[in-house]
Amino acid sequence: MIHLAFKNFIRARGIRAGLILLLTAGVVSLLIGRQFLNRQTQAVSDVRAAQQTDFTRNIAIHQDELGLLLYYLKFSLVNTSLPISGLSMGQRDINPSIQSVTIRALESQRYDADLTNPANLLLGNLDFSFVLIYLFPLLLIACCYNLVSDERESGTWKIVVVQSPNILSAIYRLYAIRVGTLLALLALLFLLAIPLLRLPPNNTLAAFVGLSVLYVLFWATVCFWITSLRKSSSVNALLLVSIWLGLLVLLPTLVNTYVIARYPTPEALETTLAARKGYHEKWDTNKRQTMQAFFGHYPQFQSIPAPKLAFDWPWYYAMQQVGDDEASRAASALRQKVGQRETVSRQLAQFIPPLHAQLQLNELARSGLGNQLRFQEATGRFHEKLRLHFYQRMFTDTPVKAENWNRFDVQTFRDEAPVSGLAGLLPLLVFTGLFAGLGWLNFRKTAEMA
Amino acid sequence: MALDALNLTVAPGEIFCLLGQNGAGKTTTINLFLGFLQPTSGQALINGLNVAEHPQETKQFLAYLPETVMLYANLTGLENLDFFASLAGFTLSRDELRSLLSRAGLQAEAHTRRLASYSKGMRQKVGIAIALAKQAKVLLLDEPTSGLDPKASNEFSDLLTQLSADGTAILMATHDIFRSKEVGTHIGIMRAGHLVETLPAADLTANELEAIYLQTV
Numbered sequence: 242m243i244h245l246a247f248k249n250f251i252r253a254r255g256i257r258a259g260l261i262l263l264l265t266a267g268v269v270s271l272l273i274g275r276q277f278l279n280r281q282t283q284a285v286s287d288v289r290a291a292q293q294t295d296f297t298r299n300i301a302i303h304q305d306e307l308g309l310l311l312y313y314l315k316f317s318l319v320n321t322s323l324p325i326s327g328l329s330m331g332q333r334d335i336n337p338s339i340q341s342v343t344i345r346a347l348e349s350q351r352y353d354a355d356l357t358n359p360a361n362l363l364l365g366n367l368d369f370s371f372v373l374i375y376l377f378p379l380l381l382i383a384c385c386y387n388l389v390s391d392e393r394e395s396g397t398w399k400i401v402v403v404q405s406p407n408i409l410s411a412i413y414r415l416y417a418i419r420v421g422t423l424l425a426l427l428a429l430l431f432l433l434a435i436p437l438l439r440l441p442p443n444n445t446l447a448a449f450v451g452l453s454v455l456y457v458l459f460w461a462t463v464c465f466w467i468t469s470l471r472k473s474s475s476v477n478a479l480l481l482v483s484i485w486l487g488l489l490v491l492l493p494t495l496v497n498t499y500v501i502a503r504y505p506t507p508e509a510l511e512t513t514l515a516a517r518k519g520y521h522e523k524w525d526t527n528k529r530q531t532m533q534a535f536f537g538h539y540p541q542f543q544s545i546p547a548p549k550l551a552f553d554w555p556w557y558y559a560m561q562q563v564g565d566d567e568a569s570r571a572a573s574a575l576r577q578k579v580g581q582r583e584t585v586s587r588q589l590a591q592f593i594p595p596l597h598a599q600l601q602l603n604e605l606a607r608s609g610l611g612n613q614l615r616f617q618e619a620t621g622r623f624h625e626k627l628r629l630h631f632y633q634r635m636f637t638d639t640p641v642k643a644e645n646w647n648r649f650d651v652q653t654f655r656d657e658a659p660v661s662g663l664a665g666l667l668p669l670l671v672f673t674g675l676f677a678g679l680g681w682l683n684f685r686k687t688a689e690m691a
Numbered sequence: 692m693a694l695d696a697l698n699l700t701v702a703p704g705e706i707f708c709l710l711g712q713n714g715a716g717k718t719t720t721i722n723l724f725l726g727f728l729q730p731t732s733g734q735a736l737i738n739g740l741n742v743a744e745h746p747q748e749t750k751q752f753l754a755y756l757p758e759t760v761m762l763y764a765n766l767t768g769l770e771n772l773d774f775f776a777s778l779a780g781f782t783l784s785r786d787e788l789r790s791l792l793s794r795a796g797l798q799a800e801a802h803t804r805r806l807a808s809y810s811k812g813m814r815q816k817v818g819i820a821i822a823l824a825k826q827a828k829v830l831l832l833d834e835p836t837s838g839l840d841p842k843a844s845n846e847f848s849d850l851l852t853q854l855s856a857d858g859t860a861i862l863m864a865t866h867d868i869f870r871s872k873e874v875g876t877h878i879g880i881m882r883a884g885h886l887v888e889t890l891p892a893a894d895l896t897a898n899e900l901e902a903i904y905l906q907t908v
Contacts, residue, residue, distance in 0.1 A: 242774060242778065245766060245773060245774040246774065248765070248766060249765045249766050249774075252766075252805075253765055395761040396757055396759060396760075396761040397761045397762060397763065399725070399727070399755065399757055400757070400761075400762070400818070400821065401775075401778065402727075402750070403750055403753055403754070404776075404778040404821070404825065405778040406747055406750065406751060406779070406780065689726065689727075689746060690727065691725075691727045
């Protein structure tokens, strides 16, 4: 019987076209993901090669002056892109995955980004998570909006009710066929994604798949609930498309507007100005005073003799350091605000399943704002370590040749922050259960009605 | 109020034909037996069971043929019959399905065509086959011959006579006075929700019945 019901579904006009369209969009999204990963890999190997040639060239030119050499040398830190980030790029396409810093003041270098195509930024990437979050529900709605209601409208339902001793199971079958078809399509896309993006079969992939399946089920229960209200097919379609629009466009926009208004970041400009002013003013400030400020931060270097010449490197780097120090209050306030935005967004998203699913997928793929913030912190630590190491060398007049430059390869940051696996599924589970329950209650009362 | 103080009984082997103008309450009566409507007072019994209290059980005794049979347009006649028969719990072979469709009067070449291409009469025949497949004790028919050509209509009458001979109780709403006289064992005439007359069909000629009908409504 179920194969006949399936035939009836799959032979319907437009269904096959819709499925093929969704499959195509899915495959395209995987290819875009692959392209993205290739670009990331290419960028890393480019940076690695550049760092090596750059080091050799600069060392050859500036072998007498460590301070000058370090003015030019850029050290790179790479934010590892997991293969799964090809499925959910999150912010990786707008935020840099590689930060290259000199040991000069950090704040002015922190936001140096890759070159990106602004048109691309406007549209966003068609990655797999877009297909999943935006397009899957649309096709599910197209498949399910008129379930039961169109049979009521045509009169078939009367015969179904009279024939079937258990009408609820007939309704479940209608849904199972449609949801099953879409889940099969989802499974096919994952099966294609594994070799295409070389996804390792690990817990992250399992959580990603689980979340995707649950997200599709969430929409299935929304359709189930709406169709249980015993409205006409056209009203169902209108309600479902409105819900889609509300959950995917309207509410996320409102949340974004609220979060930005609630946590404004005047500190962004303040940091830039403070860092710039903090450093530039020092050209005209008494050198001794600058050094005192520097020693305040790093008392271990107090033995450095006071600058006698018009220019000396310890003083130059102290200026840079003090620039960072003077911007540090605003900088940490900025990071805190952005962190708060992330926290509040995630809290509100728990009530907006598509937004939650998107954030959670990004979190799993290590491509979200959380990852970006942790990468920035790691960049800070990386910069600090380099700075301390070279201050030591510079202030003790270590010759360039005495340094083993080969050990300064490109460094890699691996985001090990715990990801909430099961807890991340909870909001979706709650809503899925809620709508399934509501739909069940309604259908129990109305299923037999013609 | 759609129905008032309506009292009718159809025994096994009887064919009760309900006559009456549009809106007299024929379909409402059938819907009460189907359980699609709940009576505000009184009860509908199938095989001694109250429909409102035992909707699942009473439906098992029922087969129903609406005025316009709407089935799944994307399935063939055979597939539709197969689907609706299995809904009722019957697993039939392809030959059994085909013979049911033929018995209902559907030409063999149409069996494997999709329902979208069927005429109203052909759909009606698939509906008849579905009702036959269920081997129901009670047959509820709502203007079943509307849309059937005279020959098909005649074949359908023969089918009903056969079924009633096998002990099926049949309640049929219709506008066809002559057909009801021919096939019915009892004739009921409804007006504004009341069953005004109940007559044994054998005692009347078709012309007498028409005269009574015209006087009554």
